[in-house]
Amino acid sequence: MAGEVLYWQALNRALDAELAADDAVFVLGEDVGLYGGSYRVTEGLYARYGEWRLRDTPISEGGFTGLGVGAALVGMRPVVEIMTINFALLALDAIINMAAKIPFMSGGQFPMPLVVRMPGGVAKQLAAQHSQRLEQTLMNVPGLRIAVPATPQDAWWQLRQAIRSDEPIILLEHELLYFSKGPLDETAEAPPMHRASCRRAGPDLTIVAYSRMVDLSLRAAARLAEQGIEAEVIDLRSLRPVDWDTCAESLKRTHRLLVVEEDSRFAGAGAEIVAGLTERCFFDLDAAPERVAGRELPIAFNASLEAASIPRPSDIVAAGKKLCAR
Amino acid sequence: MAGEVLYWQALNRALDAELAADDAVFVLGEDVGLYGGSYRVTEGLYARYGEWRLRDTPISEGGFTGLGVGAALVGMRPVVEIMTINFALLALDAIINMAAKIPFMSGGQFPMPLVVRMPGGVAKQLAAQHSQRLEQTLMNVPGLRIAVPATPQDAWWQLRQAIRSDEPIILLEHELLYFSKGPLDETAEAPPMHRASCRRAGPDLTIVAYSRMVDLSLRAAARLAEQGIEAEVIDLRSLRPVDWDTCAESLKRTHRLLVVEEDSRFAGAGAEIVAGLTERCFFDLDAAPERVAGRELPIAFNASLEAASIPRPSDIVAAGKKLCAR
C-alpha cells in the first residue's frame, strides 16, 4: 500500500485528489500552471484541470493572495501558492488583516476556506532575501492555523486536511524537503492536523523540532545515542496551535528540553515553545531549557557562512550533551 | 528645566530639533505635512520646513517606505511615519527585506539611517483591522532595532537617537500614549537606547513590561503593595535588543517573573522575554514565569469585549498574587 515518494510528489497527489474531488478547489500562483510549479508541486495538473483551476498569476503577491480571500468568501476553496515565503511579506495584509480576521469581524458569517502554501527556509545559497523564515510572524495571528509537514506522508495528509477545512491555513513547506523521499500510504487515516508526533523515543532529553530540523535532530539523536544519551525527538507538525500535551508528557519523563529551529533565535518560533513549556512544566525541568537556532544575522550568500548560520547536527549534539551534563 | 508635556509634543520637539540640526533629515508619510499628522506629531513643521522636508504621500505604504530606504542609501536620514502600524503589513518587505538586509548584503557598504515611526496597539474601538500589534514580527529581524518609548522623556530621547543613528530603527508608539503627560528635560543626557529602566523597586516580584503596559503595571504594583506584595516594574524601552542584564539582575533578587504585554500571548513579544530570561535565570526562579497578555482573538469593536481582550490592571494584580503565592 505504502510506496516511497518525494515530498513534492506527495503534495502533487494531494492537490490532484482534492481538485478531482471538489470543483470549488482551484490553485493560483506564479507559474503554477503551464510551468508546473517552480518546485514541480503542480506538475501535470494544468493539463488535467485547465487554466481556471490552475491559474498562473502576474507577480502581484498582495493582489492574488487577496483574490484568494475574495474567492473564499463565496465558497471557493482557493489554494494560493506563494512561490517562496520571501514574497509573502508582500501578502501579509491579505493573510493577517483579511483572511484571519474576516470570520471574526463579520460576526461569524464568513468562513475562510483558504489555503496558502509556501516553501521557505534556508536552501542552497539563495542569499539574504531568499532565505526567509516567517513562522513566528504567522504564529502570533489568532485565526490562523499553521502546518509544517516534515515528511511526504504529512505533506499529503496536512495539505488535504487544509483544503477541506473552512479555516484559513498556512502550509509552510521547506525548499530542501521537496526532494526528500519517504513512505506514503494514501489510504492511512490522518491524525489530527495539529497533533505532534514522537519520531524517536528516549528517556534523557526531549528535542522539539519541526520541518527540516526534525531530520537534523534525528541525526543528532543517533549521534547522542552513541555517547549514551537517548533523546526523544518530537516533530511538532503544527505551529498554531502547538500540541502542548505531547511535549509536556515527554518532558515529564525526560526533564530536559532542547528546542531546535532554523529561524534566528531572538523572538523566533522557539521562543514560544520554550516559554509555553516552561510555564507548563517548570517543576518537571531539571535544567534551563535550551534553544539551538539560527544566528542573529541575515543569511550570507557564501556557502560556509550560510551553513554556519543555521543549526547543524553537531550543534544539536553539543547542546544536548551540555544540557544533560547539568 | 523639566516641564510637563504630552507624549506627542515630545515627539514633535524631537523632530523639530533634528530637522533643524541636519538638513538630511526629512519626514514622509500620509498627512504629515499640511494636516500636521493624524496624532499631531508633525504639527507646525510643514510651515517651518516646507514640503520637501515634510512630505505628504499618497496611500502607498510599501512604496513610500521603500522610498525611504532608497533615500537612506544616499545619505539622507528619512523619518517614515506609517500612519498606524496596521498599515505596516504593506510595508514589511521594505523594512525586513530591504532596510534590515542591505547593510549586510552589500558587504557593509551601505549604512541605513532610516527611522520608521508608527503608532499601534489597542486604542478605543478601532476594531479588528486597526488594533494591530506587530512587535514580535519585527523583533525576529536581525539588523533592526526597536524602541518602545513609554514616556514623553523617552519619546524625546529615543526619537532623537534613532534619527542620529545609522541603523534602521523602528519606533513603536502607542495610540493611547499620545495624550499622556509627563516631564521632559530636553537637556538631560540620554541613556543608551536599549537600556531598560526600573520604574519601581520591589523585592517580591519582577514585572517586565513595555509601552502602555508599563503604566498599567505600575498601577497594578501600587495595588499589590496594598496587599503586601512589593513588585519591581521594569520598562524595557527597547525590544531589540532587550536589556537582559537589567532584567536578570532584578530576578536575582525577586525570583519571580511576570511579563505583561498587550499583544496576544501566543508567540508574542513576551514569549522571547520569558524564554530568554528562563534560559538565563533558571536557577534563580522560584516559580514558573507568567505572562499576562492579550487574548487569542482579533480585537472586537464592542467596547467591553475590547477591554476584556487586553490586560487590565486587575489581571496583573491577580497574576502577581498567584505568582507570589507559589
Add this chain to the structure above:
Amino acid sequence: MESRTLRALLHDMLLARAFEERAAEEYTRGNIAGFLHLYPGEEAVAVGVLHAAEPSDYIVSTYREHVHALVRGIPPGVLMAELFGRKDGCSGGLGGSMHLFDRERRFMGGYAIVGETFPVAAGIGYAVAMRQLPEAVICFFGDGAVNQGTFHEALNMTALWQLPVLFVCENNRYQIGTEIHRHSAVAEVYKRACGYRIPAHRVDGMDVLAVHEATQAALAEIRGGNGPQFLEFETYRFRGHSMADPGLYRSKVEVQSFEQEDPITVAIAETVPAYPSQEQIAAAGPDSIARLSEHLNDAGHLSTDQLEAMKAEIGRIVEQAVEFAANSPEPTMADAVAALECNRGTEVLI
C-alpha cells in the same frame, strides 16, 4: 424614468442623509465610538449605483460604507446596532462601523485598510467567472485608494482574465487632508484604467440620475461577458474625513460651493418639479408662492406634501433604528469566540 424609481432614489438619499446625521449625533452623545466616517454629500453615488444592481450582485466596500449597506437593504436598526457595537448589529457588534457584513444581501464587507477592496472584489469576480454566472461585483473605493499597489494589481488581473467587476471610484477629491492634486500624478482617476484596457468613464457624482444610468450601462457590459468596467464619480463629502477631523485643510469657499451642488437638493429638484427652496419662497413673496404652487400641482412625481410625509417617515425610521440599537444587548466573549471559530468544522484538525 418612472415616478416610482425616482421616488425610491430620493427616499434612499434622504434616508441616507438622515441616518448619517443621526449617527453623528449618537457619536457626540457617546453611543458610538471609534472611527466614524460619514457620507453626507456623496449619497447620489451609493444610491445611483446600488439601485442599478441586482440582488445577485456582490458589493465590496470601505470603512465609509454605512450608506452602501443601507441602500443595499440592511435594515437601519441592524446597521445602527452595529455602530453601537451591539449583538444585533449586522456583524454581531464585533466588526463595527468599518466592518459591515451581510451574507444574505451579498454585502461582502467594509474593509478598513485602504486598498483591500480591490483584490477581494477580484476574487469574488474570479469565482463568478469560473462558474459562468450572470453576476457582477461592485467595488467601491475613494480617490486616495487608487494609489495603493493592490489597485494596480487587481485592475491588471481583472482585465487579464475578464472578470465581472465594476470599479466605482467615489472621487471626493480628498485623501483625509490631502487634496487629489497632491496625491495623484493624474487627477482624472478614470484615466488610470487605460493602462489595463478597462473601459472607463467620468460621471457627475452629484447627479443621481447620471450615476444610475452610467451604472446600468456598465453592468450591462459586464453581464455581456466583456470584463471589468470602471466608473469615476466626482463627488464631495460635506463633513470631515471622520468625526475626529475638523477639516481645516479645506477652504470655506470650496466647501460651500460643493454644498450648493448637494445631490439631495439636486435630486429633489428632479423629483419635485419646481419645488422651491425656502429662500426662493421667501424671496418671491406671497404672490409668487401662489404661482409656484401651480407648478407643484402639474408636478409629475411628488408633491410637497408627499415629500414632507416622506421626510417624516424617514425621521421615524431613523428614530426606531436608534431605539433598536440602544435596546440590543452587547455581544459576550462566548459570542466572540464563536465568531472566530465559525469555520471550525468537523474535519480532523484538532
Add this chain to the structure above:
Amino acid sequence: MESRTLRALLHDMLLARAFEERAAEEYTRGNIAGFLHLYPGEEAVAVGVLHAAEPSDYIVSTYREHVHALVRGIPPGVLMAELFGRKDGCSGGLGGSMHLFDRERRFMGGYAIVGETFPVAAGIGYAVAMRQLPEAVICFFGDGAVNQGTFHEALNMTALWQLPVLFVCENNRYQIGTEIHRHSAVAEVYKRACGYRIPAHRVDGMDVLAVHEATQAALAEIRGGNGPQFLEFETYRFRGHSMADPGLYRSKVEVQSFEQEDPITVAIAETVPAYPSQEQIAAAGPDSIARLSEHLNDAGHLSTDQLEAMKAEIGRIVEQAVEFAANSPEPTMADAVAALECNRGTEVLI
C-alpha cells in the same frame, strides 16, 4: 557615432556575453551555486543604456544584473568573486549573484524581490531632487515586474514630485515561464506609463544604437528638470530564466527566431561593415572570401583582425576574472558580523 564609441559598445557586449557564458560554465562546475540569472540576448539594453549614463548617475537593478554591474565598471574579477561568494567580491561574498553593490560606482544594488527596485530608485531620486543635483537614477526591471504594486506606487510618486528617474523596462516577454500576454492585460508595457503622465517610448532592445540614442534623449529630458521618463526595450533572453530552468515553455521556433536577432551579431554588423559570418564564408567558397575581404578593407570601424584581437583580449579578461575569484578567500563570520554592524556608529545606542 564615433568609431571609438562604437567599438566600446561592441567590446562591452562581447565581454558581457563571454562573462555570462563563463559564469554558466562555472555554475556547472560547482564554483557558483544558488540562483544564477544570465543575460545573453539582452546585452544591447545594458550596454546601450549605461554608455549613455554619467558616473554621477545612480543604477538600481534586479537579480539579473551582472551585466549592468560589469558595464558600469565593476571589475570582472570582483564580480566573478561575488558570484563565487568570496571576500573580494563587490558585496564581500555576502550578497551573491543577486545582490551586487558598489558604492563607489553608484551601483545601488541588485534586488531579488521583484518590484523592490522601483521605490529604491524613487528614494534616490527624491534625495537628488531635494538637493537639486544634476543626477539621474536609472532603474532596471523586467516585464513581469510591472505588475507588482510597487511599480504603480513608485511611478505615481516620481511623476507627482517630478523625480529624476529613468525607468528602463527590459521586456524579454517572459516572467519565468509566463509569457507576457498571460501576465499583463496590456502587453505594450510603455503604455502603462500613460496613467501617470510619464513620457514613455518603446524601442528595439536588440539594437544597441537605438537603445543608446533613446537613453541619451531621455536622460537629457530628466536633467532638464522634466521629471521621470520611461523606456521599454523589446528584447529576449536566449537562456532559461535561471540555470535551474530548462525553458520548456518556449517553442524552439520562437527561440531561434530571436537568436537571429542576436544583438551582438547585429552590433558586429554595424561595427564591422560586411563582416561575414562563418557560414557565409563557407558558403561563398574561396573565391568570394577574397571579395568579402575587400569590404572589410573599406571597413569603417574595425577590421576582422581587430575584432579577433578584441575577442581574444576579452577571453583573457574573463579567464583572469575566474582566476581572481578562485584565489580570493572566503569571508569569515567576523566579516559577516562587521557588515551587519557597518552602521553601528558612536551614538549612544547600546
